[in-house]
Amino acid sequence: MKRAAPCKVNLALDILGRREDGYHDMRMVMQTVSLCDMVSLEEAESGFLLESDFVPAGKVTLEQQAAEAFFAEIGRPMPGLRVRLDKRTPAYAGLGGGSADVAALLRILRERYAPDLPEKILERIGFSVGSDMPFCVRGGTALAEGRGEVLTDLPPLPDCFLVLCKPDFGIPTGSLFARVDGGELRCRPDIDGMQKALTEGDLDGVAARLGNVFEQVLPPEYGEVFAIRKRLRELGALNAAMSGSGPTVFGLFREEETAGVAAEALGRQYAQTYLARPLTRTDVWRN
Ligand code: C5P
Numbered sequence: 001m002k003r004a005a006p007c008k009v010n011l012a013l014d015i016l017g018r019r020e021d022g023y024h025d026m027r028m029v030m031q032t033v034s035l036c037d038m039v040s041l042e043e044a045e046s047g048f049l050l051e052s053d054f055v056p057a058g059k060v061t062l063e064q065q066a067a068e069a070f071f072a073e074i075g076r077p078m079p080g081l082r083v084r085l086d087k088r089t090p091a092y093a094g095l096g097g098g099s100a101d102v103a104a105l106l107r108i109l110r111e112r113y114a115p116d117l118p119e120k121i122l123e124r125i126g127f128s129v130g131s132d133m134p135f136c137v138r139g140g141t142a143l144a145e146g147r148g149e150v151l152t153d154l155p156p157l158p159d160c161f162l163v164l165c166k167p168d169f170g171i172p173t174g175s176l177f178a179r180v181d182g183g184e185l186r187c188r189p190d191i192d193g194m195q196k197a198l199t200e201g202d203l204d205g206v207a208a209r210l211g212n213v214f215e216q217v218l219p220p221e222y223g224e225v226f227a228i229r230k231r232l233r234e235l236g237a238l239n240a241a242m243s244g245s246g247p248t249v250f251g252l253f254r255e256e257e258t259a260g261v262a263a264e265a266l267g268r269q270y271a272q273t274y275l276a277r278p279l280t281r282t283d284v285w286r287n
Helices: 062-074 097-113 117-129 133-138 175-180 190-200 203-208 213-217 222-235 257-267 280-285
Strands: 002-018 023-045 048-051 078-087 141-146 150-153 161-165 239-242 250-251 271-277
Touching: 002 097, 002 175, 002 190, 023 062, 023 097, 023 161, 023 190, 023 271, 048 257, 062 078, 062 097, 062 117, 097 117, 097 133, 097 257, 117 133, 133 141, 141 190, 150 239, 161 257, 175 213, 190 203, 203 250, 213 239, 213 280, 222 239, 222 250, 222 257, 250 257, 257 271
Parallel strands: 048 078
Antiparallel strands: 002 023, 023 078, 023 141, 141 150, 161 250, 161 271, 239 250
């Protein structure tokens, strides 16, 4: 079985504060996009084999942890499994690509071994391996609160095009959270206004409210993020913002042609530039 593992962007990302457990309470509007890896699953003689160019050495992978938790939940011994990842998305990008792969594997396992398992339980299994997993399992457009596991479906993003552009460096997530803890955030995205704009199908209203508080604490050496954001706006994006803990910046475009021209222009400078579309929850579960 082979299925798509689509990435996400954060249309809005706010951090409400640090929690007792060291994590942070978040308020985010998440959106699945068509940029994806492919995940395939076959039964094997025994064990858990993950084939990918990106497997971290000497660790039990998140894929294996999630698969073990899945079989424990459904009360069956785990068969031998061979999982293959065809990576097409950038890693350490703020696009949840790693979580998307694990989420796709969980959806495949459910489809194959426990089609009646409630999706909520699949999200909970995901949450045992990462904070953004519940959304990656569910997909579509959603408000994510708590650590990321309290999800409320939102109306789909009106039809549009996204250009995603990742500069050639990574930003360690933990260090950005630490910078938020150490300072005051100057302004916060208008998430209630964005929800209203989504309800009204108002793409301009959504675009006007894109915002990510991590941008406020980016160290100066990551200034290229702002250069890309500016470029996307100059190239015709309704608006642009960094996704997650970066460094990928995405722009929202109304017209496919404008988005295509922008992707081509940025692609000349940044190899990791992609044109994508928003996906609904139904798209994510249908593939
Ligand atoms: O849950 P996950 O392992 O994906 O989180 C990665 C890191 O991001 C955590 O170790 C934590 O430092 C930070 N994080 C956080 N609050 C969240 C989600 C992630 O502080 N809600």
